[in-house]
Amino acid sequence: MNNKRSLVLGLSLLTTITLSAEKIPGSMHTLQSIETSLDGKPYDFEYLEFLPADYSESDKSYPLILFLHGAGARGSDARELVKHHLPVVFEDKAEFPAIVISPQCPVGGWWSGETLDHVNLLLxxxxxxxxxxxxxxxxxxxxMGGYGTWDMLRKYPDWFAAFASVCGGKGKNxxxxxxxxxxxxxxxxxxxxVVPxxxxxxxxxxxxxxxxxEMTLYPDVGHDAWVPAYDPPELxxxxxxxxxxxxxxEYKPTAEEKEFFELWATGDTIVKQSPGLVKFPLHESEAEVTLTRINPTRYPVTEKLTWDVEGTHYTVNPKVATIxxxxxxxxTATFSISYEGDKFQLSPVPSFDSELxxxxxxxxxxxxxMKFDDKExxxxxxxxxxxxxxEQAPTIDxxxxxxxxxxxxxxxxxxxxNGRASYPSETMQLLGYDDEKLYVAxxxxxxNPKKLKMRHKHDTNVYRDDNAQVFIQPNPDSSDYYHIIVNPAGNTMxxxxxxxxxxxxxxLKTNIGDNFWLVEMAIPWSTLGMEAPKPDTNIGFQFMARRTQAKDQTGQWAPTYHGWAHQPNRFGRLDFKGQ
Structure with a gap:
């Protein structure tokens, strides 16, 4: 197809030509390439198109959803979008009764300004x-697409009957x-x-x-709010x-559409049963684990489950099960899982693929x-x-x-x-305490201190800068802990x-030298919600350092054996000796 059309936008002339369409093998989506021109300046981008299964056999009109992805999906090959966010949701939902288009923002671009002018042309x-x-x-x-949703509404509101912004936000004007x-x-x-x-x-x-x-704030959910937002059918x-x-x-679904949405909800319910239900107690050499499936709907369901253990130190039997x-x-389905590695070989863990x-x-x-109970x-x-x-409290200077x-x-x-090697960068960490405070240097x-990254301000993404981090767990048996991150500029999160x-x-006070940076801290016990520690007691503690010029390499005092630091059951212990 090669359709050319022009549109006057303000004092600018926009032209669009649809260049090509390509079916993506094994996907519900078609890759579309489009070329637009603003005042003679060409602009090429691609988008994914999802059509309902009955589109070619029907003459009815369908609702349309425009999806704007996040910054991590920017690029020049929209086929990659089938791995991200909303397109993934519709990969197994051929009967969804609406058209979905997902344009790809170019590398370095943003869903604003001229980019949205071209999205308008796409519509x-x-x-x-x-x-x-x-x-x-x-x-x-x-x-980024949540921000873009608000911007598109400002710029081209006449298109839309409703909107949903996920982990976004925008100015007040x-x-x-x-x-x-x-x-x-x-x-x-x-x-x-993107803070809530x-x-x-x-x-x-x-x-x-x-x-x-309507506003929905998900407790215990981080930046991936698109999972609870897009996985179930309610939105x-x-x-x-x-x-x-x-x-x-009022939308009145057909009998087939009712069944489709009920099965969608069933699938979402079963998916939520997966994490945490298969647990392997690592203090045993072998374990039996049982996976329970609960089906709350009126439709019988068959689950075909296949384990993948390649590259791991685990075995799973049976590897394939039909439930x-x-x-x-x-x-229920029961599996025998054994482990033949050591503490350095916990990852990767087995995974399973499921079809409902x-x-x-x-x-x-x-x-x-696979999830395992690693506390023991x-x-x-x-x-x-x-x-x-x-012997004396240091001056924090x-x-x-x-x-x-x-x-x-x-x-x-x-x-x-991962605990396999020492942190290659030279660091020095000193600890001390008195009746009032914990001291950290x-x-x-x-x-090359001139290239230190330290642009983030208080309670923004300081963890992306060069930084030092302390995690303090007053009660080692509790999951509660305090976390302080400081960059070379002295800004904290x-x-x-x-x-x-x-x-x-x-x-705290930081200092940047000719070939180092440093920080001194004095943290009152009272700000940690505890009294001064008594002899022969202990607290949980973790220290981390990050150097951006060493490919963001991170060092840990108590290795977590993979990259996620927020694991209080793997923090170290500070044992207080007293005088």
């Missing part, structure tokens, strides 16, 4: 060449043109990439302007119930990793360090005076997170577990 193209119900066009986006459009805003409360306050503020502004919007059913200028409109799950019932089948048709595919195993792997009180830190306890042998060698609203009352 012109699709609505003229596909049977689209133009009273039921919706927009949703996540992260320019909402007057779309307050009549109903929306949803969804965000994870533990998101430290962004969504809360924009929702409050939208409501004050007279807009109608899409809500969208399909919205129609321009018709608040009383017949009755309607409104449950079924009804009436011979696959309606859900998903994968999950790691009780014998804890790193410990005895710590003595200081960024100098690490030898006399003041004379009897401090060094933390030695930083390791890579850190010196990190940096041959701190919190109680993942609650960034906690701002501790502590003192």
């Amino acid at each position: 012109e193209e699709v609505t003229q060449n596909k049977r689209v119900d133009q009273d039921r066009i919706y927009i949703t986006g996540l992260s 320019g909402m007057e043109g779309f307050i009549h459009i109903p929306g949803q805003a969804l965000h994870g409360l533990e998101d430290n990439v 306050e962004n969504t809360i503020e924009v929702v409050e502004t939208f409501r004050k302007a007279g807009g109608d919007i 899409f059913l809500w969208l399909l119930n919205q129609k321009k200028d018709d608040p009383d409109f 017949e799950i009755p309607a409104d019932g449950e079924a 089948v009804h009436k011979g048709k696959v309606f859900k595919k998903f994968s999950a990793n 195993y790691f009780r014998g792997q804890v790193v410990r360090q005895s710590i003595s009180p200081l 960024g100098t690490i005076d030898e006399a003041e830190w004379r009897n401090a306890t060094p933390l030695t042998n930083l390791q890579l997170p 850190v010196r990190i060698a940096e041959p 701190d919190g109680l577990v993942h609650d960034r609203s906690w701002d501790g009352d502590y003192e």
Whole structure:
């Protein structure tokens, strides 16, 4: 197909030519290439197109969903989008009764300005060449695309009957043109990439302007709020119930569509049963694990489950299982799992691929990793360090005076997170305490201090800079801990577990030298919610250092045996000796 069309946009001339369409093997999506021109300047990009299974056999018009992806999916090959976010959801949902288009933002681009002018042209193209119900066009986006959703509404509100912004947010101006459009805003409360306050503020502004919007804040969910937002069918059913200028409109699914959405919900329910239900106690050499499947719907379901152990130190028997799950019932499958590695070989773990089948048709595919109960195993792997009180409290001035830190306890042998090797960068960590405070001094060698990264401010993404981090767990048997990250500029990101609203009352000072940077800290016991430690007691502790010029290499005092540091059961222990 090669359709050429021009449109005057303000004082600019936009032209679009659809160049090609390519079916992606094994995918429900078609790759489309489009060329647009703004005032003679060419602009090429690609998008994915999803059409309902009955589209070619029908003459009806369909609702349309425009999806704007996050920053990590930018590129020049939209086929990669089938691995990300919303396109993944529809890979096994051929009967979804709407068209879905997913443009790809170019590398370095953003869903704003001229990029949205070209998305507007894309909507012109699709609505003229596909049977689209133009009273039921919706927009949703996540992260960068969540921001882009708000910008697209500001710029081209006339397209849309409803919207859903996931882990996004936007400024407070320019909402007057779309307050009549109903929306949803969804965000994870533990998101430290785009903080949930962004969504809360924009929702409050939208409501004050007279807009109608629902807000969902997911507890214990980070930046990946698109998982609880897009995996179940509820958000899409809500969208399909919205129609321009018709608040009383009600989507009435056919019998086939009702079955489709019920099976979708069934699949989502079973997927949620997967993480955490297959547990291998590593302190045993072999274990039997049972996977329970609960089917709350009126449709019998068959699950075909295949384990993948390649490259691991585990064996699983049987590797393939078929589970017949009755309607409104449950079924189980039992597997024998053995482990032949050591503490350095825990990862990778086995995973399984699952297909859920009804009436011979696959309606859900998903994968999950084996989960194991490692608490007992790691009780014998804890790193410990005895710590003595200081003779005098050091002055927190960024100098690490030898006399003041004379009897401090060094933390030695930083390791890579996998525990296989020592951290190659030179670091020095000193600890001490008195009745009032815990004292920490850190010196990190940096041959080129002019290239230190330290651009993030307080309680933003300081963890992306060069940094030193301490994790303090007053009660080693509790999952609660305090976390302080500091960059060379002295900016911090701190919190109680993942609650960034906690701002501790502590003192620190950084200093950048010719070939190093350092930080001194004084952390009152009271700000940690505890009294001064008594002799022969202990607390959980972890220290980390990160160098961006060494390919973001991280060192840990107590290795977690993979990259995720927030594992309090693997923190080390500080044993207090007393006077």
